[in-house]
Amino acid sequence: MRREVRLQRQATEEIWRTPLAERVAKGHALGPLRVVSVSGKRLILQPADDSAAMAECSLREGDFVCLSQDAPHAPTGHFIHGGEDHAGIHLHLWKGEVPSAGEGWVIDPDFYDLSPRFAEAIEALAMTADGRDRILPLLMGDTSGSIDPDVYEDAMDELESADSVAPKWHDSQEEAIACCVAALDAHLVQGPPGTGKTRVLVEVARRLIERGERVLVTGPTHRAIHHALEGIRRELPATVRVAKIGVAPFSPVTFECHEDYTESGLLESDAPHVVGATPHALWSRFAGLHEARFDSVLLDEASQLTPLLAAMAMMRGEHWLFFGDDCQLPPVVLGDDATPPRLRSVFGRLKGRGFDTLLEETWRLNEPLAEWPSATFYYGRLTCRHDRRLVFHTPPAHSLLAADPAACLAVLPGDGCATVRADEEAQLAVDLVREAVRCGLDPERIGVITPFRVQAARVRQLLGIDSLSGLRQRVAVDTVERYQGQERDLIIITTAAADPRFIRLRADFLFQGERWNVAMTRARLKTIVISSEGFVETAESLAEEPHAGASCFVSLIDHLRHHAC
Template sequence: MQTMDGTPCGSAPSELMQFLYDFVEAEKQANLAQLLQVWAQPLAGKLAKGWTQGFTRLERGPCGDEIWAYTDQSESRFRINDLLLLHSGQADQERLCGQLKFVAEEDGRWLLKGKFASLLWELYHSGPCYADPDGIDLSDYYLRALDEINTSPRGRQRILPLLVTEPAINFITQDIKDGEAFAKAHGCNDRQAEAVGMALGAEHIACIQGPPGTGKTRALALIAERLVARGERVLMTSHTHMAINNALNKIAARGVPTVKVAGSREGLAANVSYVEDLANWEDLPVDGGYVVGATPFATCSRLEAYSFDTVIFDEASQITLPLALMAMRKGNCYIFIGDQKQLPPVMLSRSVLADDSLSIFSRLTSQRAEHTVMLDQTYRMNQWLTDWPSRMYYKQRLMAAGSNQQRQLQLRDVPERFAEIFDPQASVVFIPTGDRTAKTRNPVDAQWVCDICQAAHASGLPLAQIGIVTPYRAQGRAIQQLLIKQFGRESAKQVVADTVERMQGQERELIILSMASGDEVFIGAVAEFLFQPERLNVSITRAMTKLIIIGPHLRAEPVHAREEVQAWFAQYQSLVDHARLVRLTP
């Protein structure tokens, strides 16, 4: 591991803690610098790039902390749950209201919500205004958690040894056996049963690596069910509310007492309780176990007074060490479920090429093997889609299984132009980009994506079974506008079209990866982002039977100063060679 300036960092707890304190401060400064840079840019440029959304007028919302904002003709990159800063034209000088959450969208207007919303009307009276990205400084939560880890018996004696020394990793043999038998009785394969048994038998820690489609959420739900059955209080946490809600839905479906604390009800099943404060949960079991879903930040506020027997982390590969420690201080046993070959944590103060010591899951799985099990059968991808990621990322251990193993996409009456693309014998298709000058937005490729969707739908594929992945929000917006024009707004919503980060955990019969970039000079400049293996892995493993990649056909492998990135070019070319080459003309 290294310190923030790149010097070696030892393994002593004090050195690790100083490293984490430095990281929290660096992230704080990097977030602030990024916001200030955006705010200071000229309005016209921000509107053109999608950094700013224009509004024709504002109105009072249904509640005192809500605002209706009527959009103008500009197209921004904002999405539901983003934080916004309203201003009159200059974000750094003419602020109207900050920290407004984008909570809903109707035709022509957005619903914004925030604790300072009622103060807006003292400054705003009528006319147009604008929204820039905003943020919240969460460093106090991190520092409070790190202080507790650094000084408490639990932190010094239980948690830090897992990260910096070689503690004995113990399991209770009978609990392992009982857990495996329980999992087998519920239809789990051998490796899933091993994972459930290990998690239930762990005295301190267990790590489950779940490659795409291997049933990690199913294993998670079984683990939670058995923990609650033996009377444990379980904290189910992750880095996003979406991941938490998905896990809670699976757990509650097994009849487990389950509650979500704070965040939003959106995406939660009806049998999952929702409260702003755990003390308000009317169905809280007095003597038995239960599952509480919340982000780690809730342990510094709404759950500060509560403790848990076990903390389960889902999508653990995207959780940083400081964020994990925030939740770990509230439990005695820790179960991490994720995949270090998928998206890593988002960190502004460090390069994507930085070592993986700040990802809790990568750190734990790279240090020790006896507390880790990898699920190795994917029930999502057919065998042809599984082959390349298995060889490239999982040492050929990932295998296609179940009813989808040999299934291929079968469409009827496919137009001649797309006959080769939709040939059932070609599960992976590569189409060279139609614009070799494109950077983050490629109208030619966007139109091809729309045309392919229309052809697939006309040939019998429901729109809801089509997913579109792109690295850039600008390309995503371009595709979405074409889909709306082709199918209408409501029907177009059935097609999931989003960036890689928002697609992790999802699956569709047909996935189209639109890489957009064609300019090879630009590609060389953004290679660390565009060809990052974890991003590529997530992008291509959403498909069940057909993957169509529209991207750059590199005439020569670019030369990059980083050896890691140089290897990524070769990996991308290997994927292109694995696919069937089909050329379309603009």
């Protein structure tokens, strides 16, 4: 914990020392900006000029940021990033002042020392009976989860009886729901893309509320928590309270929002209710959650939660239900250690010990798209609930847009010196987008994925000069990290890099299996991978050494080539 906090501080201060133009160019900062709206602690800013800085910045919803006139060491105020929309960049003040007007404002990443909260949680793990006797043994692999067999049988009977009238759940979903409601301590639900993980979470929450429980929903990001709360709110009677504690979303929501748990009146309530909060908020003196106790804790996106963050939430409840997929992106950790990426998450540490359920049927991917991820990551157990193909009103002129194969590869000669940007690949991606739109596909059903923000910026720039109105705004172009959880009918992937030396230096990043699993499972109907000869050849060379990530990527290339024949 101390090493990670120290590295976060050093990384933030290094960014602050960088000139503004360089910070913006690298996607570390936003500016110059002008204030367009102020309402209490909330602020909206827009770029002072028509640059693409907003789209390329790595700052995202839920991040700590500071606002200054290019003086991040001495900011006017400290804020929570509330996301971006057509109105601009939303910020929520938590310390300092809100500027009333003006231009020349810059948003930089902020460093907030969370080590006191971490240290308090670590001490509680050692000093409390729950921490010492239940949570630590589970996290360290000394104990496993168990279920009440009578509760499990009752839940299965009810689910199967309901399905006999109007089928709603498939077998693995029924198994997951029954195991969760019968868990005496912990259970894991692994949800590959499109398998209904959130639906299962919502159903579990509904059943826990029905038996009178107080339920906590947490996760690595505000967005994940908001998404889960919205689903739960839809399924519960209006008389059951569902509330977010902490920073409220900027867009309208159906659940309650309170900055302080004690002011919500829920702390003293014996009635069943649902509360959403981040692990940090649970240990914050400002959120009023220090005394809160819950019957069950639902940890969503648990494959992006470190064991320490998970433990901070687990200390607040009696039962712990984990929802995630350790075959997708792991937590971001700055410390350079030998821990495999999957084992950096609480989900990866707990999985495979006899108290987890794999959801096996996907409603997103068609069969050809599911074949490679199923064989590579999900033991060949992933099956499909549809077999639709990408069909246009007008037959496309480009062969890559044909309905079959559903996953295909285009290898370009490319610029052998290309690193984070490849113009030829970007142009082909844009040409494919234009042709797909011309043939009748809604731009909002198209996505472009790339490892690098610079390549994403180039694609957006080319889309922006298109004669089709609003194409740049309607086609989602982003990095793999920001695409997790999203889906589109057509996905185009551009790898950009072609320089073998650069590729070798970034091999762990570029060929990470979990990243390719995310990228290849965003499409409902068709995926097109655009790469360079240099990228593919370097991967094949690395795979022979061997390099695990490169071997995984080569297996994908072999799969795409096989189905192209």
